[in-house]
Amino acid sequence: MIGTPGAPVEAPREVTVAHAPRRAGSTPWRLLLRRPTFIAGAVILLFWITCALFGTAIAPHSPFAQQLLATNMRPSAAHWFGTDQLGRDVFSRVLVGSRSILEIAALATVLGTVLGTALGLVMGYLGGVVDLLVSRIVEAVLAVPLIILALLFVTALGSSVLVITLVVGFIFTPLIARTVRSAVLVESQLDYLSSARLLGENSARVMFVEILPNVMPAILVEFTVRLGYAIFTVVALSFLGLGIQPPTPDWGADITANYGVLPAGYWWETIFPALAIMSLIIGVNLVTDSIEQVLAS
């Protein structure tokens, strides 16, 4: 390594033998698959997603077929979860019923996440009056119990599937915005944003190209958390008679339709839709927890 004076210096060997020090790190995805809680949650979720997509094909009976001679039948080999007051197969209705809830909850959460992310980025990055104003609105929304707020809007606007999706999505927007905002504030301390300013980048680019990829993990966790809440909210609304209307199979609506006969001992008509709701929420929470832990480690 002898350089002639004045000539550009040869590259020091540091670079030529360089090896990337953290090459073989496990990807977050691999870390997730190593967690039993994630596997369990994912299996439950996948099961219900399959039912939602192909429910009618999998179900042993049509969820609408009434057998008026076989109403309120106990669970048996022919009807695993028994039949309801109209003689419909409860097992088939539970399987097919996953569709409406997953559709509405997922769409509403996606809507809330997209809007909340945009709002959170603007609040966190631009700060100032926008942040102050939106923060107060967020606090106001948070002060009212979620379900009451949803009820208020649904009663005012009518209880179509579209309205419920929009209402739940909009209610989630400020909640998600708040989470994204605080993640953005952490990023704002970092020099790469100063660096972007010194390149004369505009705010939109800084927010969506520079910051957004770095707050994605926080958004992902928030999305799964909200999905659980969305499922719960949508079920509660349909239990109150808002949302999916009979005879479309729906867990919440089916519980409402049948819990009147619960005192008569026909427990299977309400317990199985209720268990379905429970398993779905548990599945979502297991996945959420594992994602959170992997991202935290």
Added chain:
Amino acid sequence: MTAADTTTAAGTGGGTGPAVTVEQMDVTYKVRGQDRLALRDISFQIGRNESYGLVGESGSGKSTVALALTRYLPRNGRVSAGSIRINGIDPLALGNTSLRELRARTVSMVYQEPGRALNPSIKVGRQIAEVYEIAGLDRKSALERSEAMLRKVQISDPGRVMERYPHQLSGGMAQRAVIAMALAAEPSLLILDEPTTALDVTVEAEVLDLVAALRDEFDTSVLFISHNLAVIAKMCDRVGVLYAGELIEEGVAREVFDQPRHPYTVGLLRCIPRRGQRKDNGRLDTIPGFLPPPGHSLTGCIFAARCPIAEERCRTAAPPAFAISPTRSSRCYLHEQTPDLPRNTPVNVELVSHRDAATAIVRVQGLSKTFDSRGEAVKALVGVDLSIERGETLGLVGESGSGKTTLARALLGLIAPDEGSIVELDSRPLEADARRRPREQLKALQIVFQNPDSALNRRHTVRRLISRPIARLAGLSGARLRERLADLVTSVRLEERHLALRPSQLSGGLKQRVAIARAFAGGPRIVVCDEPTSALDVSVQAAILNLLVDLQAKEQVTYLFISHDLGLVRYLSDRIAVLYLGRVMELGPAETVFAGPHHPYTEALLSAVPSLDGLHTERIRLSGEIPSAADPPSGCVFHTRCPRRLPTGICESTEPPLLEVAPGHLMSCHIPLDELRTLQDTGQAP
């Protein structure tokens, strides 16, 4: 291996037997079911009242040694071979009760971050008193002893400090409190793990003096761990150099640093500018390559891959520790050749200087910046007048809180200066906000930040990180962008294959190269370097400094170089500005400022820096810490700490103007230059 034992004869001091004996110790970490050797075959002794230093770069295993001694290794780590004796006791064989006893009475530790060593919810006094209570004292006398102990660590108002919570103490005060706590048990071994790394030089100097004084008073043995060779040279009787988990050289500190006998130690010492070395009289040497990965299974010498004189046998069989003298050992077959070790980087590179002292490229006048902190006006900069000349390197020094970074950020347009401040580029005013600056102005001023982890977007690839500024500032696209990218990558000595990687896949030095490439992408005229090497290891630092020097000559840029490391500033800078509480105290050609007579503050900074060359010029010490900028002292802001304050009272009442005391040399001090010259030559305070 037996040769290692010969070094143990050096244990100095009296008492019965050494305080610490470590013999052929291996430490293994289990990572994903696989054993990885973190330390191998470590043997050393610490005599009674001896101070033993462990130096090494990050990843060398320094802290692991301390953890192994106190049995604080993490759950997946264990001492897998060899033995440890502390005061004749084997900590590995102890049960829970006696281990607690050992940690409470025999060994104390002081870590890098004092804030994390103290419980934030308990008052400082109670925390120290707890140590005495464990030793059996009642609460009242424990508190009394704590107060006395705090006085010993030179806390001037111990009564008040005891009533405070840790967050109410400054870094230096908190570290003293931790040292007080560590010494309260009167341990026979005190382990200090980078105790001053988080502190300013002036505070560091005080804490080091304190440790040295207390060591004598308490008759304690010290294990001092640091990456800073000069600190070790100052503090330790003997030193061991760690590399990749092996003790590669050991001996009396002075001898090791003056005549290193292992190629790694030689290389490490050549990476640091010494004896007033400057960029014009030769470049720094570098150590090529990287530490072997943890848990490596190398058959030969661990340093062979980076060693310029490695032979065949170095690669096939690990060298034993050769005894060079009764007090020295080196794990190198070729230890006799080390004094003539060939350089990895040629010394003589002709630097084409584009300096033009006549032209001020940037001119700053009356630059002030006031921050609002909970209703209080914090004056970070007060009326700074400064010009940066074309092609020069202007060094900016001062303690933290002196306004260095604020000045740089104001120049860059990242913070808006106060009304009335003038910041000009080529005699034309610069927009205060970078977002409103036209491309020409953005192009002209760029920065290399201190921490590349923060400065590089971790989700973007290196290609994207470097391409974007080329597109934005140079306005290139397509084939011409790719051409410029290839050029830049070559000139910062990265490689094509790095382009596809993300920052987390690069080492610290490579990351900083990416950051430098970004700063140079648009063809800047001034590059601000804000502590660009403070997050890097010494060997990497040298390569980055060489790169900055080369780029300056090649791209004809001007540097504003900010650093707390006066050695680096001296090496790189043509002129130096010394800042204190947002005011320029002294400004002048680097050699003049360093040679003196200097401003008392500059003098204090220089005296505080530990030197590797054995010339300790500890003439004056600053007491206390930099006052709050919200409530600056009257008159000369430095008078509260100035060791040369005039008895006339003028320093307290009148702020001295920044006057030219010699051609190009400005100073803000009431003491006339000639008097300063006399004072600083004799070293007597007035």
